[in-house]
Amino acid sequence: MSIKSTAAKLFAYKIYFQTRAWAMKPEETQAQVFQSLIRSATNTEFGKDHYFDQIKSVEDFRKQVPIRDYEDFKSYIEKIRLGEKDILWKGKPLYFAKTSGTTSGAKYIPLTKESMPFHIEASRNAILHYIHETGNADFVDGKMIFLQGSPILTEKNGIKFGRLSGIAAHFVPQYLQQNRLPSWETNCIEDWETKIDTIVAETIDQNMTLISGIPSWVQMYFERLQQNSGGKKIAEIFKNFQLFIYGGVNFEPYRAKFENLIGRKMDSVEVFPASEGFFAYQDTQTEKGMLLLLNSGIFYEFIKADSFFEENPERIGVGEVALGVNYAMIISTNAGLWGYNIGDTVQFTSLKPHRIIVSGRIKHFISAFGEHVIGNEVENAMKLAMDGTDVRINEFTVAPQINPISGLPYHEWLIEFENEPADLEQFSQKIDDAMRQQNIYYDDLITGNILRKVVISKVVKNGFQDYMKSIGKLGGQNKIPRLANHREIADKLQIL
Structure with a gap:
């Protein structure tokens, strides 16, 4: 020593x-x-x-x-x-x-x-x-x-x-x-x-x-x-x-x-x-x-x-x-x-x-329908969905989709996977179940057919880095908001 x-x-x-x-x-x-x-x-x-x-x-x-x-x-x-x-x-x-x-x-x-x-x-x-x-x-x-x-x-x-x-x-x-x-x-x-x-x-x-x-x-x-x-x-x-x-x-x-x-x-x-x-x-x-x-x-x-x-x-x-x-x-x-x-x-x-x-x-929350989802809840849901699997992610963020082309509104999870789940539908179900267990307002909206369960959209490799670069915030102490009550980030991620 x-x-x-x-x-x-x-x-x-x-x-x-x-x-x-x-x-x-x-x-x-x-x-x-x-x-x-x-x-x-x-x-x-x-x-x-x-x-x-x-x-x-x-x-x-x-x-x-x-x-x-x-x-x-x-x-x-x-x-x-x-x-x-x-x-x-x-x-x-x-x-x-x-x-x-x-x-x-x-x-x-x-x-x-x-x-x-x-x-x-x-x-x-x-x-x-x-x-x-x-x-x-x-x-x-x-x-x-x-x-x-x-x-x-x-x-x-x-x-x-x-x-x-x-x-x-x-x-x-x-x-x-x-x-x-x-x-x-x-x-x-x-x-x-x-x-x-x-x-x-x-x-x-x-x-x-x-x-x-x-x-x-x-x-x-x-x-x-x-x-x-x-x-x-x-x-x-x-x-x-x-x-x-x-x-x-x-x-x-x-x-x-x-x-x-x-x-x-x-x-x-x-x-x-x-x-x-x-x-x-x-x-x-x-x-x-x-x-x-x-x-x-x-x-x-x-x-x-x-x-x-x-x-x-x-x-x-x-x-x-x-x-x-x-x-x-x-x-x-x-x-x-x-x-x-x-x-x-x-x-x-x-x-x-x-x-x-x-x-x-x-x-930073999602309450487009009165659910008031917070960052800790989405991070816990992601962790619970990943537990016991070989799924790995690089980054993710969540936004509401109020006006979908068809069907009920939903929360969209934009995820950049390093290692994707074998069954994406099952993975999204795990996330949704975890969200419902944590947030009674979200659970009520799902039960009442106001929202449908979460929808996962895959972000291309380095998509989050490219987004941060596009707004001049790559590196240092800058970080992606975990969720937002708007679609400004989500919509930009989808066109990169």
Whole structure:
């Protein structure tokens, strides 16, 4: 065992017990975070506009700070971009993380000197929890790859702009620099396909032990590795590959394809980062869900998803949530976001400690007939249909077909198969059965002959990649929406 792996185990032991200390006191921890946030922002423009000096409780805060999305923060953001100080948070942010909004165009999310360290600590602690639980630390001696955006930043009015993953590249600890791939020069390549090919060339003969990225793009990297190695499995190319870290999407629909590409099962750690904050990571291999980070400068509120669009939906804290309920997650942060709707929905899988799964997007659903199908349901249905089969998929999305040429309306599942089912009709029946078991409204529509069962449309090989390329979102942190209440994506996929 090397000095580095021994040190990693000792550090992991320390971090585990530090984490446990706050995780087992969730309400107390969140109360401290709340008080610190209000105190720090009282003299900002936002704090003055919302009378932070009069806020004595969470109830006061909820009365004075309504739920907002990015559009509602734009006027404050623009003032910061023009160089003004003390707007949403004290001073100026260090960075603006630029993201691609689906309705708002480009979004600029502030990152401050108080918020940025938590992004880095959470990434580190996810790995350390894995080491503490499994005792596996050998991978720290090998090479690690993080598929991410370009670290090239621009600057205006004293604030740097870039993609979150590119900003984070500037904070990689010194002790990891010599282990980290790809090279800085390769990370700076903007064209994704050129970048992937260059990454393959740089890594194919290296001792890769840890690989991290969004599953769909890591899959693309693995496929290129196979093409350049004469069809070898990833485990043959990287004999010491031990850990896959992913976030952004549910991994289960990809797992069978990954295991086939790799050639064996693989330990994995799920993380939940976003430009607005690093919210959770998988802290154990034996329990479902990710540990919600309650001490990371973020105050959390939750609204039941089925009441989110009501005029004054109830906002609750971590002490009032229940298991298995679909909640919209609302955050207030030490980067200056207040009562901010991140757009994701979560469900709690544990309350001691608080663990969550990401169940979907509050605006990504299908309810063309009142069924309100969410992302977690379609992903579970796909997993159940694939269980016990040799079916493998590359990608899929779901959309309603309201006006079919003939017959009843239906939900269309657009699937790019790597290995097709022997009986497509039977496979679609399994999906439909799983959907009916999970969603009583969908079941009622099928029973009442309002909808017919799901229809599967096969997408040509690389169809999803071609679609993402056609809209300028190939690679990086971009991902296909799992479902939509419209046919914009579905119709474009069918003509590629």
